[in-house]
Amino acid sequence: MTRKDENLLRHLPIPVQLARQALERLRIEQRLLGAAPSYWLMYNAVNYALFNARSSLTLNDRYKLDEKVFHQFAALALN
Numbered sequence: 001m002t003r004k005d006e007n008l009l010r011h012l013p014i015p016v017q018l019a020r021q022a023l024e025r026l027r028i029e030q031r032l033l034g035a036a037p038s039y040w041l042m043y044n045a046v047n048y049a050l051f052n053a054r055s056s057l058t059l060n061d062r063y064k065l066d067e068k069v070f071h072q073f074a075a076l077a078l079n
Contacts, residue, residue: 005037008076012046013068015055022049039073 009023010016026037026045035041046069050062057065 002037005042009042009046012072014046014050014065015057018046018049018053018055021053022046025049039077043070043073 005026006023009026010019012019012022014022022042022045025048026042029035029041029045030037033041047066050057050066050069055062
């Protein structure tokens with residue numbers, strides 16, 4: 001994983017703790033799949049963190065953040 005990938009995860013519109021958990025999940029998925037990081041793997045890691053981590057966020061807040069993250073990755077992929 002490059003520093004650019006780590007910075008991308010850290011600057012998503014999610015709480016810092018969830019970004020850290022997403023980064024850890026991304027590393028796990030990379031090891032399991034033997035794959036390089038991609039926007040899809042990053043989105044999956046963020047989604048996993050949003051819906052499986054302990055947080056004070058409501059379910060509705062989690063869905064809204066998930067939508068923002070998805071759109072941000074989609075925009076990056078299209079550029």
